[in-house]
Amino acid sequence: MKQTKLWTKDFIIMSSASFFISLVYFLLVTTLAVYAIEQFNASESMAGLAASIFVIGAVFSRLFTGRYMETIGRQKVLFAGLFLFLAATLLYFTVTNLYLLLFIRFIHGSAFGISTTALATVLMDIIPKERRGEGIGYFSLSSTLATSIGPFLGLYISQHADFSMIFIVCTILSMMSVIISLFLKIPRTVLTDDQHHSLKGFKLSNFFEKKAVPISIMITIMGFVYSGILSFISAYATEINLIEAASFFFLVYSIVLLISRPITGKLLDKKGDNFVVYPAILSFATGLLILSQSYNSFTLLLASAFIALGFGTMQSCFQVIAIKEAPQHRIGLATSTFLICMDLGVGMGPFLLGSLIPLFGFRGVYLMSAIVVFLCIFLYFSLHGKKTAKQKMYSQAS
Template sequence: MKAKLWTKDYVILLIASLFLYIGFQIFMPTLPAQIIKLGGTETQASLAVGLFSLVALFMRVIAGGLNDRFGAKIMILVGFFVLIAVTVNFYWSTVVSALLVLRLFHGVGWGITTTSIATGVSTLVPPNRTGEGIGFYGLTTALGMSLAPIIAIILMNQFSFNFLIGFSIVLMVLVFLLVTRLKMPKEARVVKHKMQLFDKGALLPALLCMLMAFPLGGIQTFMMIYGLELHVKMVWIFFVGQAIMVLVSRVFAGRLYDLKGHRVVIIPGILLMGIGLWWLSMAMGAWSLFGSSLFFGLGYGMVQPSLQALAVDRAAPDKKGIANGTFLSGMDVGMALGSFGLSFIAAHYNYALMYRWSIVTLVIFLVIYLLVFRGKRLLPGK
């Protein structure tokens, strides 16, 4: 009999993930703008992106082991409590230094919560449906990251930064209450073993994820500015196209991973991302932005969940928390390096060339992937 995937607890975690990514990621394009508005410098604005990534990276290392020891539900609630407390304090932070300090604690909550939700999902997904189960979880994270900039731009234009804060708090509180109804398997709650900083099996997927996330960091951080360079007001249309294709990828990518292995999903996906970036670098208006987003979004929707499923497949049953923490650290590092590193190209040339050069990391990804898995069986767990 086919193992059941769509349980109540699995659905709760998917909803929690979607609302978490929307409620947190709406500050990615808006917090730097708020820092500039308060009199901060461009460097301080960039720190709003980098600081939380570095702290989240450190917290993922810790949170993975804590999940395996204390259970995912407890750690998810702890993470949301931290995020809610920090976001509330955004209301009273009227100086740049205070916002940057709060951003550090924002990274603490983000690292704990995202790692814990991923661990909970990995625990609930049946072993023979890893690609499908992790794929739908990857859908919620990718969809949240795609929808957040659209929501943020609309709310900032129509209302204010304080309204954005309130919107985020409401989402976080709702999810916190929803997670209290979560029931994890008893055998998955407490595992007694020495805490590890990373999982060896997840290092390769984490490295590949870092390379994949490098151009994504440039898109999340600079797309609004790129729109100004192109004289395009509807820059949010890129994220609409990306969200649509992430949804489309879920129709086939997860099952294809489980049936045929990761090569038939990852290689086409990374090529589609490269085509999307090239088209993005050649964009002349809103519709070319939209067209490029369809290729990039489909490729991203195929590659990211497949890499995470691969990381979980390569981990021992009692090391899923550490494996997820290791993998998601790759995403944080890639996003941070992408936002910082690509900014130097943009400063000396332009954003179009910046996106074109970001394809280099995808080429490196493909070379490493083919060298490592050449001649190996590529079914899940191999």
């Protein structure tokens, strides 16, 4: 049986646009705190807010993007997000004080939330249904690459040029995302009168997709735990004298994902959700356990590989599950629900886990995180795994 084509022109354009947008995000998130301190004498907490308020803006805009995308039109929402993202990037050149910087970061984050939610939703119309796991696996590699390249590029530019050059590069990247997206052919979604009516009003169901909530709870917890790695791996590596190895941590993470994502995506499509998710949870827990007991470079980087196979796999697979559970006309809401929950987990994690480090130390926090992730096997079973197993049993019986 011939496979439906995945690598179409539109798929490549959307993956590229996602890469450029994510690159801007990661490039700025590694440099904005330093910029706020050096340019405006900001305190460390205010400098941290300058970096994190971006995520607050993204969560805020995702609430409304999923709700209005189907009624306004996916194409209009996508281009509104992309043009606002470009406009916000240009506004960095006008910053004269810290409060203006915070305002622009919030607007920029809002534009990021709109454009990434719209991209992920439109993608579902382009990817063949029977290859969604594989398609999202490939698509999400764009942000994975940006995770490695963005921070490196940001640090390199800040060492060899001033902050204006960083904003120039971000402007160019933002313009590229807009220009290539002009060549997209976005399928038009036609709603029935009943579907259109169901999306009216300010009901909670018009901001969140109920069927996507169970798996979104899982990504909230996993994102919460993963944020402890993002935020504290450098400090932990300094404490255990593995600073050099830590500089390769996310490089190894990205390489493993580049190799594994296409494979795990295909397995999700062919073998089902449980076949991929249970090993991924175990891999994430194993990686955290190894990380908590790392005493040399090999174990630290081995932990990175297991974490990539764990959290990295779940990130794309859970998104597929969230979308599969939702009706066609509510895919936008399912996408925004999933991304909001992931953002909340990643956003809350550093503050709450950071408060535990003085009490239990880095090793203790990572060990407790491993236990939490392992126990999520039972949570996943109750939220989704049990239902999936029954569906597979019935389909085999029939």
